[in-house]
Amino acid sequence: SYDSPNFLWFRERYPRFVYVDRVVVDSKTRGRGHARRLYEDLFEQASRAGQAIVTCEVNAEPPNPASDAFHTALGFVEVGDAVIHGGKKAVRYYARRIAG
Secondary structure, rough: OOOOOHHHHHHHHHHOEEEEEEEEEOHHHOOOOOOHHHHHHHHHHHHHOOOOEEEOOOEEEOOOHHHHHHHOOOOOOOEEEEEEOOEEEEEEEEEEOOOO
């Protein structure tokens, strides 16, 4: 079983969901649409599999405003937050409903 505190947060709240642990794009290739295409493909595959929700988390502390803006632009909405790892990190939880 996967014991990430972020995954477990979603598992306690949603009976079925697709969880994105992280997406990292090299700084030299950012802004070229790679992450957007990856997510669009994920939304399509998840929908075909009958999934209705895609979830992820974004760091709130340390902050990641570019990721917040990116996920909001993709239609994700904030559904919660948490302080984890003994107070060393804070995250915002996002979810996006897709046709399933």
